[in-house]
Amino acid sequence: MPNGKQKQSKLTLVHTRETSVGIVERQFAHFDTPLRLRSGGVLENFTIAYETYGTLNADKSNVILICHALSGDSHVAGYYTDDPDEAPGWWDEAVGPNKMFDTNRYYVICSNVIGGCRGSTGPSSLAPDGKPYGLRFPIITISDMVEAQRHLLDRLDIPKLFAVGGGSMGGMQALQWAVNYPERVENVLFIASTPRSSTQNIAFNEIGRRAIYADPNWQRGDYYDRPEKPDAGLAVARMIGHITYMSEYSLETKFGRNLQNRSQLAYTFDTEFAVESYLQYQGEKFVERFDANSYLYITKALDYYDVSEGYSTIYDALRKTNANFLVVSFSSDWLYTDKQARELVDPLRRLKKNVEYQRVKASFGHDSFLVEVETMTELVGGYLDRMWKKKSRPNKKNG
Amino acid sequence: MPNGKQKQSKLTLVHTRETSVGIVERQFAHFDTPLRLRSGGVLENFTIAYETYGTLNADKSNVILICHALSGDSHVAGYYTDDPDEAPGWWDEAVGPNKMFDTNRYYVICSNVIGGCRGSTGPSSLAPDGKPYGLRFPIITISDMVEAQRHLLDRLDIPKLFAVGGGSMGGMQALQWAVNYPERVENVLFIASTPRSSTQNIAFNEIGRRAIYADPNWQRGDYYDRPEKPDAGLAVARMIGHITYMSEYSLETKFGRNLQNRSQLAYTFDTEFAVESYLQYQGEKFVERFDANSYLYITKALDYYDVSEGYSTIYDALRKTNANFLVVSFSSDWLYTDKQARELVDPLRRLKKNVEYQRVKASFGHDSFLVEVETMTELVGGYLDRMWKKKSRPNKKNG
Numbered sequence: 001m002p003n004g005k006q007k008q009s010k011l012t013l014v015h016t017r018e019t020s021v022g023i024v025e026r027q028f029a030h031f032d033t034p035l036r037l038r039s040g041g042v043l044e045n046f047t048i049a050y051e052t053y054g055t056l057n058a059d060k061s062n063v064i065l066i067c068h069a070l071s072g073d074s075h076v077a078g079y080y081t082d083d084p085d086e087a088p089g090w091w092d093e094a095v096g097p098n099k100m101f102d103t104n105r106y107y108v109i110c111s112n113v114i115g116g117c118r119g120s121t122g123p124s125s126l127a128p129d130g131k132p133y134g135l136r137f138p139i140i141t142i143s144d145m146v147e148a149q150r151h152l153l154d155r156l157d158i159p160k161l162f163a164v165g166g167g168s169m170g171g172m173q174a175l176q177w178a179v180n181y182p183e184r185v186e187n188v189l190f191i192a193s194t195p196r197s198s199t200q201n202i203a204f205n206e207i208g209r210r211a212i213y214a215d216p217n218w219q220r221g222d223y224y225d226r227p228e229k230p231d232a233g234l235a236v237a238r239m240i241g242h243i244t245y246m247s248e249y250s251l252e253t254k255f256g257r258n259l260q261n262r263s264q265l266a267y268t269f270d271t272e273f274a275v276e277s278y279l280q281y282q283g284e285k286f287v288e289r290f291d292a293n294s295y296l297y298i299t300k301a302l303d304y305y306d307v308s309e310g311y312s313t314i315y316d317a318l319r320k321t322n323a324n325f326l327v328v329s330f331s332s333d334w335l336y337t338d339k340q341a342r343e344l345v346d347p348l349r350r351l352k353k354n355v356e357y358q359r360v361k362a363s364f365g366h367d368s369f370l371v372e373v374e375t376m377t378e379l380v381g382g383y384l385d386r387m388w389k390k391k392s393r394p395n396k397k398n399g
Numbered sequence: 400m401p402n403g404k405q406k407q408s409k410l411t412l413v414h415t416r417e418t419s420v421g422i423v424e425r426q427f428a429h430f431d432t433p434l435r436l437r438s439g440g441v442l443e444n445f446t447i448a449y450e451t452y453g454t455l456n457a458d459k460s461n462v463i464l465i466c467h468a469l470s471g472d473s474h475v476a477g478y479y480t481d482d483p484d485e486a487p488g489w490w491d492e493a494v495g496p497n498k499m500f501d502t503n504r505y506y507v508i509c510s511n512v513i514g515g516c517r518g519s520t521g522p523s524s525l526a527p528d529g530k531p532y533g534l535r536f537p538i539i540t541i542s543d544m545v546e547a548q549r550h551l552l553d554r555l556d557i558p559k560l561f562a563v564g565g566g567s568m569g570g571m572q573a574l575q576w577a578v579n580y581p582e583r584v585e586n587v588l589f590i591a592s593t594p595r596s597s598t599q600n601i602a603f604n605e606i607g608r609r610a611i612y613a614d615p616n617w618q619r620g621d622y623y624d625r626p627e628k629p630d631a632g633l634a635v636a637r638m639i640g641h642i643t644y645m646s647e648y649s650l651e652t653k654f655g656r657n658l659q660n661r662s663q664l665a666y667t668f669d670t671e672f673a674v675e676s677y678l679q680y681q682g683e684k685f686v687e688r689f690d691a692n693s694y695l696y697i698t699k700a701l702d703y704y705d706v707s708e709g710y711s712t713i714y715d716a717l718r719k720t721n722a723n724f725l726v727v728s729f730s731s732d733w734l735y736t737d738k739q740a741r742e743l744v745d746p747l748r749r750l751k752k753n754v755e756y757q758r759v760k761a762s763f764g765h766d767s768f769l770v771e772v773e774t775m776t777e778l779v780g781g782y783l784d785r786m787w788k789k790k791s792r793p794n795k796k797n798g
Binding site: 239 | 437438439440534538595596597598599601605608610612613614615632634638642647651653655656664666667668672674675678682695699702705733736
């Protein structure tokens with residue numbers, strides 16, 4: 001996670017088992033009902049991996065669904081074991097008692113997206129014929145991810161979400177929830193996201209995919225029974241992505257032109273600059289936990305994303321939404337920019353929807369949503385608190 | 400070249416043989432004197448490919464050296480043959496009669512950089528043992544490129560440059576000329592460039608190199624006698640680079656979310672979006688004319704570049720320069736930003752050097768320096784004209 005030294009020590013403080021939500025368990029929901037996809041494809045059966053935090057209240061009114069980004073999974077917070085070396089979930093600072101998503105009050109659910117590789121059905125899963133899908137897996141979209149989550153909520157007998165939210169691709173899912181199921185969503189948290197992938201967004205993703213295609217171990221996606229995986233291509237794809245998550249400022253302050261384990265230039269092709277070593281590490285670490293085909297499918301879902309898809313305009317797409325919206329963008333985020341956030345805020349305002357837009361001055365680029373814990377706790381936690389209190393006083397006038 | 404429709408038609412108008420400098424010939428200067436490199440390495444002998452345009456005047460006072468960028472070569476303008484399908488040199492709009500670099504007045508020289516693959520000695524050249532250098536080629540720096548050019552000018556018996564200039568990596572060479580040979584440079588044209596590669600600059604280059612290393616056909620640089628070249632890796636590297644040359648605006652206006660040869664989403668991994676097709680084409684076209692090892696060596700030279708290298712501060716590096724500087728940056732250039740241009744302008748000003756800084760409002764990102772022909776002609780051509788007239792009236796007071 002890219003962050004300055006000061007921030008790092010803060011995060012370390014937060015990352016203690018004492019303040020954590022504790023031990024959690026990954027659960028699996030299996031569905032024998034078909035999942036019909038936007039592409040026209042169908043998954044005859046599928047599994048969704050998910051985790052829950054906190055306690056569902058009696059009237060089931062305290063549910064928050066957190067949607068993860070490209071490389072995330074259902075393990076948003078807490079620990080699986082007592083192993084003191086175990087790292088907590090990917091947004092542990094945000095989910096737990098008295099945190100941004102306060103598990104003393106809310107019942108938090110997070111599931112791995114359909115197409116993923118962290119427990120939910122994806123291209124690495126076994127198809128009905130007993131072999132991994134590979135490229136036989138159908139193309140999925142953000143709307144399909146939402147549909148899979150909707151099946152999960154039905155299974156859990158949860159009719160309505162107090163809030164659905166997430167950063168980056170998570171924000172897209174949250175928005176799509178409000179569009180697809182207006183009566184089931186009270187609040188949308190749309191953070192460091194975009195209602196429509198830009199040309200540059202598509203371009204970066206396509207280059208990442210090209211890096212995977214170019215790896216001879218990719219074998220057109222049919223590599224699961226081979227000893228060599230397309231790790232080199234996937235690592236390059238991850239490095240490309242990683243650069244877009246960091247601001248110029250993050251890179252300059254964290255690495256500058258510092259050399260790695262040397263005091264002067266070596267003039268070789270070995271890793272010389274600290275930033276090279278960092279990117280290489282990011283790539284290597286990523287291939288240990290991620291499937292190259294899932295990377296292809298999920299980046300395609302990102303590229304396809306345009307909330308107005310299937311409607312004639314974005315206004316038509318948003319018109320029937322019934323949620324309140326909190327939109328947060330970060331000034332140094334050049335992946336999903338302020339401008340892209342406003343592509344959602346402006347039509348929502350013109351449609352007289354209830355939308356609060358916060359542009360946060362932050363230095364750490366796209367990753368700010370994970371790094372700026374204090375600001376986010378104030379903004380998102382504060383917003384949820386206000387909305388919660390508002391709905392708990394139904395006799396008072398809203399607004 | 401990334402540019403809007405309107406600009407394209409303009410360029411087409413400019414690209415006629417009538418306004419061109421005409422037929423030019425690539426020449427080669429062979430040197431049996433050793434080229435001693437910053438890295439400590441030595442090239443016992445080397446060749447520099449170069450071209451000239453216009454006529455050298457009697458007192459040799461009208462010489463302009465143009466330095467090319469990462470993927471350029473000595474063929475800056477004109478045509479090699481009468482073939483009507485032949486494309487002109489890479490900056491044909493800029494070099495010719497009555498153009499930015501007016502060949503009616505100036506004698507223009509452009510040479511391929513040492514380490515390149517377009518006629519000058521580089522990793523694809525034969526080493527003294529008769530086999531291609533490959534990775535045995537020594538690491539080169541921007542300063543070494545300048546030193547090779549200095550050998551060429553000595554061979555051509557040209558003591559002094561009226562101007563040395565270029566965009567991007569060409570600007571680095573121009574700046575380094577003024578630092579290494581203060582008495583031989585009258586004017587520096589530093590365009591869309593930086594006195595120091597940033598962390599992000601290094602990061603993008605490193606990912607490009609990783610894409611090449613990851614290609615099994617790269618064979619640690621020893622691929623010249625093999626049927627398969629590391630084309631796939633080089634193409635990915637080029638695509639990564641290409642994105643950094645274009646602004647978000649360029650991409651949005653040129654491609655948006657337009658589909659390639661389709662009217663609706665196909666939901667496949669085939670090329671669907673126009674921007675994907677464009678990048679793929681850029682990659683494929685590039686591998687036809689460029690050597691993967693040269694790409695590695697030249698990007699390393701870019702990453703090493705810091706004009707203060709070998710000095711304690713940038714002030715010390717610039718103190719003994721004797722040239723006038725024109726610094727041009729483009730508002731939408733996110734590869735070499737305004738901020739980076741000012742990293743040169745500010746110390747030059749504090750050192751009371753003669754520097755003119757032009758920040759151009761331009762939409763086309765880094766490539767603006769090639770695309771914004773009219774603005775550039777006015778700025779750069781106008782600057783040269785003023786400097787030329789100033790030096791032709793030695794009795795008048797300067798300034």
